[in-house]
Amino acid sequence: xxxxxxxxxxxxxxxxxxxxxxxxxxxxxxxxxxxxxxxxxxxxxxxxxxxxxxxxxxxxxxxx
Numbered sequence: 001x002x003x004x005x006x007x008x009x010x011x012x013x014x015x016x017x018x019x020x021x022x023x024x025x026x027x028x029x030x031x032x033x034x035x036x037x038x039x040x041x042x043x044x045x046x047x048x049x050x051x052x053x054x055x056x057x058x059x060x061x062x063x064x
Contacts, residue, residue: 003042005035 009028011017023031 002039005030005039008035008038 008030012019012028012030019029019031019034023033025032027035
């Protein structure tokens with residue numbers, strides 16, 4: 001989740017995108033709810049990869 005937060009801060013500070021001013025709680029100008037959601041999305045992708053890797057490892061003779 002920290003990697004997602006770092007990526008979000010870096011992108012926001014360099015002007016790659018912006019958020020509207022409707023969010024009440026912000027950290028470094030980033031909406032807290034969006035930061036948490038993006039952090040969870042990184043965790044979900046990593047977990048899905050681990051599950052897929054485990055599935056393929058049990059199905060095929062070679063290891064990934």
